[in-house]
Amino acid sequence: MPKRVLLCDDEVHILRAAEFKLKKAGYEVETAADGLEAWDAIQRQRPDVLVTDCQMPRMDGLELVRRLRGSPATADLPVIMLTAKGFELSTEQLAEQWAVKVVMAKPFSPRDLLQQVEHIVGRADGADQPQPTLA
Amino acid sequence: MATAVEKYGWTAVALVGLGLSLLVAWAGDTVLPTGPASAPLSALALAALLGGSALGLLLWHYRRQQRQASRCLEALAQLGPQDLFSDTSDATPPLPATHPQAQAIGRLREALSAHLRRIQELEHVRAALEVRCRRALAQYEQIKAIFSHLAEPIVVVDDYNELLLANRSAQELFGFETGKAEDRALAKLVQCQRLVDLLAGTVSRKAPGARTEELEITDPQGRKRWYRATAVKLSAGEGAEQRGAGAASGAVAVLRDIGDHKALQKRNAEFVSAVSHEMKTPLAGIKAYVELLADGEAEDRATQEEFLQLISGQADRLQRLVENLLNIARIEAGVVNVNKQPRSLNEILEEALRLVRPSAEAKNIQLLSELSPMYLGVLADRDLLLQAALNLLSNAVKYTPQGGKVILRSQTDGQHIRFEVQDTGVGLSEEDCQRVFEKFYRVKKDRDMAPGTGLGLPLAKHIIEDVHGGTITVQSKLGEGSTFAVVLPRAGQSL
Numbered sequence: 001m002p003k004r005v006l007l008c009d010d011e012v013h014i015l016r017a018a019e020f021k022l023k024k025a026g027y028e029v030e031t032a033a034d035g036l037e038a039w040d041a042i043q044r045q046r047p048d049v050l051v052t053d054c055q056m057p058r059m060d061g062l063e064l065v066r067r068l069r070g071s072p073a074t075a076d077l078p079v080i081m082l083t084a085k086g087f088e089l090s091t092e093q094l095a096e097q098w099a100v101k102v103v104m105a106k107p108f109s110p111r112d113l114l115q116q117v118e119h120i121v122g123r124a125d126g127a128d129q130p131q132p133t134l135a
Numbered sequence: 136m137a138t139a140v141e142k143y144g145w146t147a148v149a150l151v152g153l154g155l156s157l158l159v160a161w162a163g164d165t166v167l168p169t170g171p172a173s174a175p176l177s178a179l180a181l182a183a184l185l186g187g188s189a190l191g192l193l194l195w196h197y198r199r200q201q202r203q204a205s206r207c208l209e210a211l212a213q214l215g216p217q218d219l220f221s222d223t224s225d226a227t228p229p230l231p232a233t234h235p236q237a238q239a240i241g242r243l244r245e246a247l248s249a250h251l252r253r254i255q256e257l258e259h260v261r262a263a264l265e266v267r268c269r270r271a272l273a274q275y276e277q278i279k280a281i282f283s284h285l286a287e288p289i290v291v292v293d294d295y296n297e298l299l300l301a302n303r304s305a306q307e308l309f310g311f312e313t314g315k316a317e318d319r320a321l322a323k324l325v326q327c328q329r330l331v332d333l334l335a336g337t338v339s340r341k342a343p344g345a346r347t348e349e350l351e352i353t354d355p356q357g358r359k360r361w362y363r364a365t366a367v368k369l370s371a372g373e374g375a376e377q378r379g380a381g382a383a384s385g386a387v388a389v390l391r392d393i394g395d396h397k398a399l400q401k402r403n404a405e406f407v408s409a410v411s412h413e414m415k416t417p418l419a420g421i422k423a424y425v426e427l428l429a430d431g432e433a434e435d436r437a438t439q440e441e442f443l444q445l446i447s448g449q450a451d452r453l454q455r456l457v458e459n460l461l462n463i464a465r466i467e468a469g470v471v472n473v474n475k476q477p478r479s480l481n482e483i484l485e486e487a488l489r490l491v492r493p494s495a496e497a498k499n500i501q502l503l504s505e506l507s508p509m510y511l512g513v514l515a516d517r518d519l520l521l522q523a524a525l526n527l528l529s530n531a532v533k534y535t536p537q538g539g540k541v542i543l544r545s546q547t548d549g550q551h552i553r554f555e556v557q558d559t560g561v562g563l564s565e566e567d568c569q570r571v572f573e574k575f576y577r578v579k580k581d582r583d584m585a586p587g588t589g590l591g592l593p594l595a596k597h598i599i600e601d602v603h604g605g606t607i608t609v610q611s612k613l614g615e616g617s618t619f620a621v622v623l624p625r626a627g628q629s630l
Contacts, residue, residue: 011416012497013445017423024432055412084415085408107419109426 002028003121006047008038008064009082010056014106018051021110022117035059039067042074049120051113054083065098078120080113082106155187203235210236211243218244287392288362291369293385296321296335305390310355327352330364330388337366337386349393361397362390413456417449424449459590462522466597473516473602477626480511480520480552481545487524488543495532495541502532505544511552512626515603523598526591527556527619535560535616547625555620563611571609572596599623 005027009015015031022029030047032038034056042050050068054061061081068074081094084106094100102116231237282289288305292298297319306312311324318324322331333348340346345367353359366388424442433439465471488504495502513520524543531541535558545554563571572592599607599621611617 011420013420013449014416014423016445017420017427020427020438021423021432084412084419106415107422110423111426111430 002026003049004028004030004045004047005049005051005117006030006032006038006041008032008035008050008052008056008061010034010053014053014082017110018113021114025114025118027117035061035064035067038064042068042077046074046077049078049080049117051080051082051117054081054085062098065094065100069098080104080116080120082108150191155183157184157187207236207239210234210240214240288390289387290321290325290330290334290390291385291387292321292334292338294338296331296338298324299385308352308354308360308390330390333364333366334386334388337368337388338384340368343368343370350390352390361393363393364388364390410456410460414453417452417456420449421446421453458522459526459594462519463590463594463597466594466601471519471602473519475514475516475603477512478515478517478520480513480515480554480623481506483515483517483521484524484543484545484554487521487528490525491528491532494529498532498535498539499537500532500535501540502528503540503542505542507545507547509547511545511547513552513603513623514626515623519598519602523595523621524554524556526595527621530591531556531558531560531617531619534558539616550625552623552625553620554623555618557616557618559616562613562615563609563617564613568609568611572607595619 005022007015007018007022007029008031009018010033012033015033019029019031030041032041035052036059038050038052039059041047052061052064061083065079065081068077068079076099079098079100080102081100082104091100091103094103101120104113104116234240282300282302285302286304288308289300289302290298290305291300298313298316298321301309301311301313309325309327316324321334322328325331327350329348329350330352333346333350337346345365347363347365350362350364351359352362366386369385369387424446427433428439428442433442462471484506485504488502492502528541528543535541539559541559542557543554544557545552547553596607599605603623605621605623607619607621609617609619
């Protein structure tokens with residue numbers, strides 16, 4: 001049974017690149033264009049990992065994570081956040097307050113994204129993954 | 136007769152005294168019998184003679200002195216003030232040198248002239264002091280008026296941080312009146328502890344020099360305002376102490392409103408953040424697809440072609456952003472190379488439509504062209520006007536939800552040429568309509584709806600109004616959409 005990843009970004013080309021990389025690695029990938037779409041998708045079927053952009057129309061990534069943490073069914077859903085915000089976003093606060101496992105700065109490497117997803121779903125070889133820092 | 140009596144009276148008295156003495160002497164010698172018994176009488180007569188003579192001489196000398204004094208006074212009475220008070224040493228003497236009173240009058244004249252000079256000097260000093268006093272009073276009034284009307288709030292405290300002076304702006308900002316304040320402790324009058332500390336620290340410092348701090352102050356209306364306070368220690372100069380003016384000490388703080396500066400800082404930070412975000416998004420695409428291609432992930436030709444197209448599209452997007460930034464910077468700096476020629480407006484608008492169509496189709500937005508069938512000639516820089524039209528159209532597409540409609544119209548009333556971009560998008564509030572052309576201003580909901588630099592509309596406005604002498608306006612209703620209307624002069628005319 002392949003692991004499921006939900007990708008959420010308002011930029012179609014970003015979704016396409018990440019989706020391509022993860023699908024090739026054998027993941028089942030679903031995409032959403034904003035936080036609301038992602039929320040609905042999660043309500044339908046909980047993914048193993050959520051990869052979400054931060055700044056999006058209608059509902060941004062932070063609001064989506066807040067909602068998820070407020071719901072018992074998704075309180076522990078692993079989240080990787082992609083952001084082009086730089087230092088405006090506190091990775092520490094995201095980790096401590098909202099249990100965001102990884103924050104990846106844009107532009108990001110699809111290879112690194114795959115590595116982080118593998119690490120979270122436990123398919124990695126157990127080695128500690130390097131934590132990306134915000135550029 | 137009286138004068139004659141006065142003149143010769145004392146001489147007569149002296150002569151009479153002398154005569155009586157002689158008579159007594161003679162009587163002593165002739166009437167009285169001679170002999171030893173008459174000797175005392177002869178001595179008495181001699182003494183009377185000598186006494187009478189001395190008295191006569193004394194009276195004569197006294198009289199002579201009196202006459203001299205009288206003559207001196209008469210000579211003085213005959214002199215005019217110009218003779219006596221002449222303060223020039225080479226002035227003609229009032230009396231001839233041979234005049235018996237010339238010497239005395241000369242000395243008197245010198246003494247009076249010296250006094251006159253002194254009086255004149257004192258008069259000059261008094262007049263100068265009066266002028267200085269008036270000037271100082273006028274200056275005081277001027278300084279008082281300037282101090283009172285200065286826009287910058289100014290607060291002056293003494294060594295104990297008690298209020299000495301505060302101008303009108305300071306009183307309005309902190310909400311007190313100096314005349315009514317009973318407790319003059321600054322900490323009681325001013326609800327800004329950092330200003331109190333700044334002044335207290337300045338007073339206690341030994342070294343001179345200004346101290347500056349940025350303060351956020353809440354005014355009596357509850358508005359938060361930013362000020363840069365510069366505090367300087369007041370110290371009396373040596374001159375003040377010598378004059379007995381007392382040592383002026385304490386400190387003065389001048390507060391400069393930096394609200395605009397802070398707002399600009401904030402807008403700049405937001406702008407840099409938006410530009411950075413806008414640049415990172417296409418870069419993220421380029422980097423991701425280059426990596427996928429480099430890793431050989433795109434195995435078939437079609438996928439490789441698709442990825443290359445995506446890279447090219449994102450590179451174009453990045454280029455547009457950089458061009459927007461450069462264009463607005465150039466236009467603002469006045470270094471843009473404008474090449475205005477008679478052009479067909481419709482041709483430029485059709486080109487803009489062609490460029491924006493893909494993004495409209497991607498959002499399933501109907502892009503309608505209602506261009507005038509007439510030739511609309513404008514004197515325009517093709518590239519710049521195309522950029523303005525493109526910005527208006529892209530904006531309309533960006534803020535119109537999927538399935539919406541964007542209409543581009545052009546028309547003329549014979550004098551002016553007009554084109555407009557109408558959308559069925561989210562619309563703008565009244566405040567947004569007024570501010571939407573401000574550089575870096577982004578409508579709040581836009582930030583959530585779509586990323587942007589806040590430069591597209593300001594750039595369009597610059598191009599239409601500053602470069603082409605036209606006007607650009609917006610009409611909008613929240614939830615119903617917006618219409619951006621541009622009016623341009625016909626080629627060869629001005630608005």
